[in-house]
Amino acid sequence: MAPDTKHLEVTLDTHVESVNLAEEMCLRVAEAAGFAEDECYRIGMSVREGVINAFHYGNQESPTRRYIWESTSPARRWSFNVLDEGKGFRLADVPDPLAEEKSVEHVGARDIFDALLHG
Numbered sequence: 001m002a003p004d005t006k007h008l009e010v011t012l013d014t015h016v017e018s019v020n021l022a023e024e025m026c027l028r029v030a031e032a033a034g035f036a037e038d039e040c041y042r043i044g045m046s047v048r049e050g051v052i053n054a055f056h057y058g059n060q061e062s063p064t065r066r067y068i069w070e071s072t073s074p075a076r077r078w079s080f081n082v083l084d085e086g087k088g089f090r091l092a093d094v095p096d097p098l099a100e101e102k103s104v105e106h107v108g109a110r111d112i113f114d115a116l117l118h119g
Contacts, residue, residue, distance in 0.1 A: 009070040014059040023048040050082035058084030
């Protein structure tokens, strides 16, 4: 890791309370890094959605599983990741949330997360 790279990694239990904790940590990191208020909101919402997905879909709400929330800042670019102990999925199998043919009735949590992440 480069000398100017900062890395924070936290292992969280699969509990609903961990969702708020991960979001709060993310917001503090984003604020300390100098992100604007609206950017912090978007970053916090994306991390929250990622942790909710890890909690529900990845770890199947199993208290015996953990997930890792991490933040890395190499060369003025921040990265926030959520890693769970689930079986995973292929990103190519996830419908494009920004596709015009997608109706509002078929938008799910994964779609919102992807739209926030890439929008």
